[in-house]
Amino acid sequence: MKANGTVFKYGDNVDTDVIIPARYLNSSDPAELATHCMEDIDKDFVNKVKKGDIIVADKNFGCGSSREHAPLAIKAAGVSCVIAETFARIFYRNAINIGLPIIECPEASKGIESGDEVEVDFDSGVITNKTKGTSFKGQPFPEFMQKLIASGGLVNYINDKNR
């Protein structure tokens, strides 16, 4: 399994309020949430993002509230993977549960800029910056996590397993 896309790069402490502002939490429809994704930090994001694109950030991505709407909005916007130096713990858990691939890799976070073309190989954990010709080693995704992502989240994964 691989992700391929153009990078949107952000800094430290990207919080869930800027990923999806609470004024839109009167909806829980992922497609609707996606139309406001990253609105308060990057209002052009939703106009520019293409299916498969990748978000890269520095420390503590997803800090703040527990709203699962945050990874749901990112996933529904078409983002194929989020790479960060570190993630806030509730966001990390939520992203896995809904099947949004995320990787902690400080080196990649430092070596990738906005607009770079990046490929992520989930089997090997290798992150390749095709624009700069560099590569970084993140943690490979264990098999269960790849299946979970392929199923579209924890609940579907459990149901598939029980079927």
Added chain:
Amino acid sequence: MGMTMTQKILAAHAGLDYVEAGQLIEADLDLVLGNDITSPVAIHEMDKMTVDTVFNKDKVALVMDHFIPNKDIKSAEHCKCVREFACKHDITNYFDVGEMGIEHALLPEKGLTVAGDVVIGADSHTCTYGALGAFSTGVGSTDMAAGMATGKAWFKVPSAIKFNLTGKPSKWVSGKDVILHIIGMIGVDGARYKSMEFTGEGVANLSMDDRFTIANMAIEAGGKNGIFPVDEKAAAYMKEHSKREYKVYEADADAVYDEEYTIDLSQLKPTVAFPHLPENTKTIDEITEDVVIDQSVIGSCTNGRIDDLRIAAEILKGRKVKKGVRCIVIPATQAIYLQAMEEGLLKIFIEAGAVVSTPTCGPCLGGYMGILAEGERCISTTNRNFVGRMGHVKSEVYLASPAVAAASAVTGKISAPSELGL
């Protein structure tokens, strides 16, 4: 190697004698919580599961508090979804308009969380119940759904940071100043994935409401939970509010901590977090320029309890909110509202020119009841001052205690109570 207080609670709920940091465990849950924003997503997920109902109808709490009374049609649909679910599954602890309060003030007040519990909630401030000596932490909606269905959740056992509190806080210093001081010191990811264990003789000098405020904002340092030892004050609180048996866990003498800090409460000053992170703190005497405000909010799961309202009323009594400043006071629960009325606090607020609202999370997260326009500034007793948190992306939120928020409402700029001669 000994265990921390948190590790002992988790071990007991996983049926294990011993756990250590980093270990993955599955723990039995004493309570699973959701609100009107997070529960609809969880209900949708649970509908997809092959289960008929919740694991225990007494151990699920659904609190309508964020956008209620319904602020718009979409919010009304969300609440309707939760209401129907609560009715269908006969959920005992479903709290709607008239009974509700802000969840993290309401649950301890109703006696639903006690020492020794393991609680998950689809709200990041679920860490509040650590004030009572419980392990409680925020999760997302899918974890809430799995918790409602199975009564279990998996956890990575956290390591801990120990905060040894000494001394007694001075007159206008409260729990909010303690936790803002700590977040300023360690940063918004300083306790990422970790327990924040508060201990020391200074704990006895903090009221239960101070402790709720401190544990509430553990998440603002990235913490998995914040937790206090169970002393006489905590025991008295639980005896007054709960019929449930509680269990006291204490950290082993040889428990290992990643870091230890000693904080002399008597040295702390009123503290304010500047935009746009809770770690951007300044003590009130370090604020040298006038920071003119448009709004002051006194309330939320962090600071909407009776002690908070008493402090605000002590400052606002016989004074007026400055012309041009909106002061919004929000008692956190119906019981607190009633208590404030009986004590005459609401009269003081209204005579001062503040408004008093039904319990709601509303303005804290920029939902309704106090949204900021472009360029506006708010001093707020809430918990987050991120970009756009309370409204326009170019508005500003300054986090402070009820004492500072009330004094600032009077002067129209960020002020200590001492500026009013108090």
